[in-house]
Amino acid sequence: MRRGVALTAILVAVAGGIAAGLPWVARAEERIDLIPDEKAGWSPSHLFSFMRGGYYSDRTLRIETSPPGAKLDLFYVRASFQKRYEQAEAPVTVVLPKRADAGKRDSVTIRAALDGYRVETAHVNVRGDQDEILIDLQPLPNTLTGVAHTYFAGREGLTFLTKVPAQVRVQKGADGFTVVLTQTAREGRVAAVLDGMKSPLVEKVESNQLGEDLMLQVKLTPGHDPKKLELRQRESQDTARGLYRYTIDLGGSGNVERARSALGSIGSGDVTGCAASFDDSLRRKLDPEQLARALSPRGDFTDPYVRAALRRLGEVSPGAVIRMEDGSAFRPGIPIELAAAGSQAASAKGFLALLRAWVRILEPPEYRSEALRSLVAPEMDQAGFTKALAAANAASCGGTTAGADAGPG
Numbered sequence: 001m002r003r004g005v006a007l008t009a010i011l012v013a014v015a016g017g018i019a020a021g022l023p024w025v026a027r028a029e030e031r032i033d034l035i036p037d038e039k040a041g042w043s044p045s046h047l048f049s050f051m052r053g054g055y056y057s058d059r060t061l062r063i064e065t066s067p068p069g070a071k072l073d074l075f076y077v078r079a080s081f082q083k084r085y086e087q088a089e090a091p092v093t094v095v096l097p098k099r100a101d102a103g104k105r106d107s108v109t110i111r112a113a114l115d116g117y118r119v120e121t122a123h124v125n126v127r128g129d130q131d132e133i134l135i136d137l138q139p140l141p142n143t144l145t146g147v148a149h150t151y152f153a154g155r156e157g158l159t160f161l162t163k164v165p166a167q168v169r170v171q172k173g174a175d176g177f178t179v180v181l182t183q184t185a186r187e188g189r190v191a192a193v194l195d196g197m198k199s200p201l202v203e204k205v206e207s208n209q210l211g212e213d214l215m216l217q218v219k220l221t222p223g224h225d226p227k228k229l230e231l232r233q234r235e236s237q238d239t240a241r242g243l244y245r246y247t248i249d250l251g252g253s254g255n256v257e258r259a260r261s262a263l264g265s266i267g268s269g270d271v272t273g274c275a276a277s278f279d280d281s282l283r284r285k286l287d288p289e290q291l292a293r294a295l296s297p298r299g300d301f302t303d304p305y306v307r308a309a310l311r312r313l314g315e316v317s318p319g320a321v322i323r324m325e326d327g328s329a330f331r332p333g334i335p336i337e338l339a340a341a342g343s344q345a346a347s348a349k350g351f352l353a354l355l356r357a358w359v360r361i362l363e364p365p366e367y368r369s370e371a372l373r374s375l376v377a378p379e380m381d382q383a384g385f386t387k388a389l390a391a392a393n394a395a396s397c398g399g400t401t402a403g404a405d406a407g408p409g
Helices: 002-019 188-195 256-264 274-285 288-295 303-316 335-342 351-362 365-376 382-394
Strands: 030-033 059-066 071-078 081-089 092-096 106-113 120-125 132-136 142-152 155-162 168-172 176-181 184-186 202-210 213-220 231-238 243-250
Touching: 030 081, 059 106, 071 092, 081 092, 106 132, 120 132, 142 188, 142 365, 155 176, 168 231, 184 188, 184 202, 184 213, 188 202, 188 382, 256 303, 256 351, 274 351, 274 382, 288 365, 303 335, 303 351, 351 365, 365 382
Parallel strands: 030 092, 059 132, 142 184
Antiparallel strands: 059 092, 071 081, 071 106, 106 120, 142 155, 155 243, 168 176, 176 213, 202 213, 231 243
């Protein structure tokens, strides 16, 4: 009976705390000792300092940042010499020597750093009256909002999308190259895209926020010498989204003739029947705006390939026309009509199925999914695209087409 009463009392207390808005678990605030090993020497300034309140009282300094969670470097400085150093995470309470034990020039230097924000520095006089400090962190002037990876027919490109024009440094290393975006933060969703990047040339991409700079390390696959790798940079603007594009093209001219031969081998069976079911399903799984951007001319090396594929679509489609979802049709042999179709290629029926067939013929099995993604959704993370591709294959004649690495149904 007593146990039941005790349990009831605990539940009532917990419920009362929740109803009162009390936190379920309170994290104990960190407390750091920053007292130097030796006291400051006597100086004439001590003569009348005892008349101040709190001169012989224990001394603490509470440090907060906005937003919270910044990493803090804490330096105890005496007459321009560092006497103590500690690290902490805001908010934190720092234990300092009593004012009677500190010198006139004793101070605490606080350096606050948080990903996506400028590094801020503040100074507090140990013998002063300040017991609390709030450091306002300012966002970095630029943000990496997206990354696009394009890979097809032996050529590759990395595009960085930023809010303002990027300040970029590129340096080759022993097994790859490094890209540094100065004073640039990274949006969280970008990491998933970078983690999934791979191709016959790129083994992996790692990103790290180093203070105010974002560093991207691109590691090449074994057998590729970074010194012989041709890197070409160019800048452009995405006016529709108000973003800036910084593109690094990798490699040379690619396998143009092989790609052309593979495209010529595609027939009507690759865009009709079960392939048409796949095409419709994948289009519904992808973001319409992303798909439209990917297949519209934008100055990338993939533009000529997309245009050639669209022409081939018209040649192998019923009626020898490029038919759109809205019922309109364009003849591929007439340049002005082909250009009109190119401006809305995302709605061309059978186009995604044709690109899948082209990738299947041209690319090794382990890179076919990545190649197709880079053509139709280069800003999408590989895991998300793989899921959409699997769903589209499952909807295609009962899943008889197993993916970009399988033949047409």
